[in-house]
Amino acid sequence: MTEASTxxxxxxxxxxxxxxxxxxxxRNVNLEIPHGQVVVVLGPSGSGKxxxxxxINRLETVxxxxxxxxxxxxxxxxxxLAELRADVGMVFQQFNLFAHKSVLDNVTLGPTKVRxxxxxxxxxxxxxxxxxxxxxxxxxxxxxxxxxxxxxRAAIARALAMRPKVMLFDEPTSALDPEMVSEVLxxxxxxxxxxxxxxxxxxxxxxxxRAAHRVLFMADxxxxxxxxxxxxxxxxxxxxxxxxxxxxxxx
Amino acid sequence: MQVLIxxxxxxxxxxATTLWLCLYSGVLTLVVGTVIAGFRVSPxxxxxxxxxxxxxxxxxxxxxxxxxxxxxALPVLGLNASYFVFGTVGLxxxxxxxxxxxxxxxxxxxPAGQAExxxxxxxxxxxxxxxxxxxxxxxxxxxxxGSVLIAMIKNSAxxxxxxxxxxxxxxxxxxxxxxxxxxxxxxxGVALGYLIITIPAGLLLGYVERKVAIAR
Amino acid sequence: xxxxxxxxxxLAAVTGLLLTAxxxxxxxxxxxxxxxxxxxxxxxxxxxxxxxxxxEQGTITVGTKYDQPLFALKGLxxxxxxxxxxxAEIIAGRLGIPADRINWQETPSKDREKYIRDGTVDMVVxxxxxxxxxxxxxxxxxxxxxAGQDLMVRADNESITGPExxxxxxxxxxxxxxxxxxERIREYVDNSRLVLFDSYxxxxxxxxNGQVQAVTTDDAILMGLVSESDNEFKVVGETFSExxxxxxxxxxxxxxxxxxxxxxxxxxxxxxxxxxxNATAGRVSxxxxxxxxxxxxx
Numbered sequence: 001m002t003e004a005s006t007x008x009x010x011x012x013x014x015x016x017x018x019x020x021x022x023x024x025x026x027r028n029v030n031l032e033i034p035h036g037q038v039v040v041v042l043g044p045s046g047s048g049k050x051x052x053x054x055x056i057n058r059l060e061t062v063x064x065x066x067x068x069x070x071x072x073x074x075x076x077x078x079x080x081l082a083e084l085r086a087d088v089g090m091v092f093q094q095f096n097l098f099a100h101k102s103v104l105d106n107v108t109l110g111p112t113k114v115r116x117x118x119x120x121x122x123x124x125x126x127x128x129x130x131x132x133x134x135x136x137x138x139x140x141x142x143x144x145x146x147x148x149x150x151x152x153r154a155a156i157a158r159a160l161a162m163r164p165k166v167m168l169f170d171e172p173t174s175a176l177d178p179e180m181v182s183e184v185l186x187x188x189x190x191x192x193x194x195x196x197x198x199x200x201x202x203x204x205x206x207x208x209x210r211a212a213h214r215v216l217f218m219a220d221x222x223x224x225x226x227x228x229x230x231x232x233x234x235x236x237x238x239x240x241x242x243x244x245x246x247x248x249x250x251x
Numbered sequence: 252m253q254v255l256i257x258x259x260x261x262x263x264x265x266x267a268t269t270l271w272l273c274l275y276s277g278v279l280t281l282v283v284g285t286v287i288a289g290f291r292v293s294p295x296x297x298x299x300x301x302x303x304x305x306x307x308x309x310x311x312x313x314x315x316x317x318x319x320x321x322x323x324a325l326p327v328l329g330l331n332a333s334y335f336v337f338g339t340v341g342l343x344x345x346x347x348x349x350x351x352x353x354x355x356x357x358x359x360x361x362p363a364g365q366a367e368x369x370x371x372x373x374x375x376x377x378x379x380x381x382x383x384x385x386x387x388x389x390x391x392x393x394x395x396x397g398s399v400l401i402a403m404i405k406n407s408a409x410x411x412x413x414x415x416x417x418x419x420x421x422x423x424x425x426x427x428x429x430x431x432x433x434x435x436x437x438x439x440g441v442a443l444g445y446l447i448i449t450i451p452a453g454l455l456l457g458y459v460e461r462k463v464a465i466a467r
Numbered sequence: 468x469x470x471x472x473x474x475x476x477x478l479a480a481v482t483g484l485l486l487t488a489x490x491x492x493x494x495x496x497x498x499x500x501x502x503x504x505x506x507x508x509x510x511x512x513x514x515x516x517x518x519x520x521x522x523e524q525g526t527i528t529v530g531t532k533y534d535q536p537l538f539a540l541k542g543l544x545x546x547x548x549x550x551x552x553x554x555a556e557i558i559a560g561r562l563g564i565p566a567d568r569i570n571w572q573e574t575p576s577k578d579r580e581k582y583i584r585d586g587t588v589d590m591v592v593x594x595x596x597x598x599x600x601x602x603x604x605x606x607x608x609x610x611x612x613x614a615g616q617d618l619m620v621r622a623d624n625e626s627i628t629g630p631e632x633x634x635x636x637x638x639x640x641x642x643x644x645x646x647x648x649x650e651r652i653r654e655y656v657d658n659s660r661l662v663l664f665d666s667y668x669x670x671x672x673x674x675x676n677g678q679v680q681a682v683t684t685d686d687a688i689l690m691g692l693v694s695e696s697d698n699e700f701k702v703v704g705e706t707f708s709e710x711x712x713x714x715x716x717x718x719x720x721x722x723x724x725x726x727x728x729x730x731x732x733x734x735x736x737x738x739x740x741x742x743x744x745n746a747t748a749g750r751v752s753x754x755x756x757x758x759x760x761x762x763x764x765x
Binding site: 334 | 641644645649650658659661662663664665669672673676677678
Binding site for chain 2: 057059077079082083084088092094096098159161162
């Protein structure tokens with residue numbers, strides 16, 4: 001997308017530690033994600049995988065270590081941080097659509113206020129994105145009038161409207177009714193196929209097998225396994241990963 | 252009732268003075284209170300500390316002390332202005348602490364995810380507050396804010412004692428003690444005067460509240 | 468609490484400024500008592516009169532203010548000073564009662580008639596303006612002083628020379644709300660230039676810090692404020708109302724009224740009236756008043 005960034009990874013997390021009070025939620029985490037790679041992060045709840053996702057656009061701060069996005073270190077609070085966040089798309093478990101704005105206005109808010117697009121341009125672009133995620137017919141409704149799956153697809157469209165370099169997904173399907181999970185995963189798989197760099201915190205094994213290039217397994221704040229989907233599902237190396245998988249798969 | 256009819260000119264001018272005092276103070280206090288509320292939820296520690304100190308000082312200082320400070324300390328420091336300005340500003344500063352807290356409680360009623368989503372698409376702090384948080388907070392801000400503003404109208408009586416002069420309450424004092432009118436009818440007139448201001452103000456706030464509630 | 472320190476500092480700053488604001492102009496010019504009234508030796512009075520009763524008793528209870536500089540002020544040493552005090556001492560002296568046998572009773576404005584009528588005091592000398600309404604409830608001897616509404620300005624102000632000079636200026640004038648002077652001044656300044664506080668000392672503050680250009684009330688009160696200001700202020704000296712100060716006594720006590728009037732006349736003739744003035748209010752006023760024409764007592 002931009003200059004000479006191909007030789008540096010899209011995301012580099014180095015020696016990151018984070019505490020919530022006395023609990024150590026990220027322990028010496030090191031991670032590099034090259035351009036175009038789709039990474040799925042698995043792990044039991046409380047393993048620190050959501051936190052890992054949230055420190056990358058500084059919704060949470062770290063206590064030590066460094067994080068680089070596309071070769072640039074995360075800025076402190078302020079304008080530079082806002083600019084960086086505009087380049088990093090984020091999708092939340094609870095969708096977090098702006099409740100007082102229509103679906104289309106949710107999608108156009110960032111492009112008009114941050115990217116400086118005209119209202120018309122932003123609406124055209126926004127409608128295209130809503131079509132792509134399959135909810136163009138809901139454009140004028142308010143979030144509360146949509147189903148969970150529709151809301152999450154709108155949230156993805158909102159993130160894509162910023163033309164991000166990388167997308168972070170923080171358990172995007174965990175709050176959905178089962179019948180709506182696939183419509184969201186389909187959109188995500190489409191994005192992955194187009195070469196978007198993605199970090200996905202999820203329990204969706206099918207998605208991991210189908211769309212991911214790489215699987216991270218986290219436990220107790222550490223990255224325990226870092227391997228291919230096949231490698232992880234067929235032959236997990238650690239006891240904790242085997243234990244996790246056996247409990248997931250027996251359900 | 253004869254007192255009211257005979258002195259209706261004095262009462263009307265008292266109501267007008269109080270109304271202007273409250274209008275200026277009201278606008279100023281909404282602006283200051285909103286800015287201070289912004290400080291209190293700001294990511295920057297110095298701004299948060301300033302906001303907290305502001306609220307602590309003005310919420311815990313009696314209004315008379317604030318007004319006394321405006322009217323007698325500022326001129327000593329070389330800052331001269333009319334007592335109307337001092338009264339307006341003093342009343343606004345005092346009230347801003349309560350406006351701030353009403354707005355802040357409204358801000359806190361908006362789920363944290365809304366701000367996170369706003370920040371995630373690259374909105375700055377002010378944009379997040381102005382475009383995403385406050386519009387959603389308004390609904391829960393209006394009722395406590397209404398109480399704060401009506402309390403401010405009533406508190407404006409105290410500004411009269413600090414040289415503002417000619418406000419509704421001081422008009423009552425003048426009629427009863429300098430012109431020797433009977434106290435009770437004079438005060439009934441003063442009370443009616445305040446009701447003439449506060450009841451429409453309450454109705455207006457109710458209207459705004461309904462209006463905001465529908466826009467969702 | 469994280470912000471405890473800045474909060475305390477801010478409060479301390481506010482408090483400090485307030486103290487500075489209140490503390491200005493407190494220089495007192497009270498010095499030792501310079502006036503002593505002559506005391507008659509064994510005066511005789513007609514049996515059954517108030518004078519005979521008081522002379523025999525050897526003491527008198529006088530109602531006065533405690534907080535009126537130059538007229539009646541109780542010092543920190545407990546000593547009473549001022550022109551009202553001296554007038555009371557002159558009257559007591561004619562009864563053969565020396566100053567140290569006078570019982571002083573603090574008498575605020577609102578209690579003056581009540582104290583006379585219920586016998587709490589034998590007489591009231593307390594910047595007590597004679598008017599018809601009061602005359603209905605008590606009697607007045609005197610007047611012993613013709614006060615009047617005046618203006619006080621900063622000592623270097625040459626432009627305000629009297630109430631008329633206010634008409635064409637943009638000067639702001641301060642008075643006490645609800646007072647008679649605050650009503651009378653409206654003849655000369657409109658509402659927007661009239662600043663009203665609950666006390667004249669606040670007006671003096673406002674004059675001192677440039678918020679107003681003049682303070683108006685009775686000259687007696689203004690002279691007191693001048694004396695407390697270390698001559699930062701001056702009284703313009705052109706009164707524009709008549710406030711005759713009288714000695715309040717029980718209604719119908721014509722004998723006592725005539726006795727008080729006679730005492731005042733003698734004091735004026737002998738020069739003690741003038742001495743009393745010069746030792747008190749005369750210290751900040753250029754003029755020495757004449758004893759005004761006395762009312763008839765019947």
